[in-house]
Amino acid sequence: MIEQSFIYGALGGLVIGLAGAVYLLGNGRVMGASGIIGGLVDGSGRSTLRDRVLFIAGLIAAPWLALTFSGKTAETNITSDPVILIVAGVLVGLGARLANGCTSGHGVCGISRLSLRGIAATVFYLLAGGLSVLVFKHILGVI
């Protein structure tokens, strides 16, 4: 039996891929969330400042509007442990910028171009992510 989450996953995935296609064919840029946000916060993306701000505006506003008008709520199940939030946030931001990309840039846009760097990055972060859940959930029991 196919679970409902698989259908929503594939459907949402198609919309994510469509977003990347619009960004690439429209603006000639690779859609990577950490790159778009990172270039804004560290000032390296000053020449494309407006693109970045508007992309982020849509990224935050569209889910908010969709939830507001549909009257639905979205489950985030986010932890309330401030230490975990801060440590994880710093690791995610630092790692993605060091690697020049995250799940969207390396994962979606890199794999689909059969980029060796994108595929390698995805293998590394999936292994590290699996190890992280193993250690923090099953060994240390903190998440």
Next chain:
Amino acid sequence: MRGLISFTSGSLFGLGLLISGMVDTNRVQGWLDIFGDWDPTLAFVLGGAILPMAAAWQIAERRKTAWVGTPIPARAEQKITRDLAIGSAIFGAGWGLAGLCPGPSFAALSFAGWQGIVFAIAMICGMLIAVPTKRLRFFSSEAA
């Protein structure tokens, strides 16, 4: 025009992340929990996203320029460098710990409460720490 394209793309990205369940930290951690109660949903998300994107790359590489006239980004040199390997490992560790990556953390800002804001601020700090870290000799010198 560029602005409208950016806003449209960002909006679609946010909706896709919401629909797919990428904003649900339980789903992400379930996908990474291969030794526990494994949730394969994210494979469908990635598969679904790669389809239109692969088609877009085919079109892009044939057309050479984007709609606004800018060139299609060249393929980066296909070398697996230290910053790519170590950065991805650090990123993965944080992704597993909280179940959030950069896109979903921003997409969820309007409904993830104070926790979402704390994570996003910490992530921005991490991005700023990456600037001097990347200049370290260890990363700038050679391949992994």
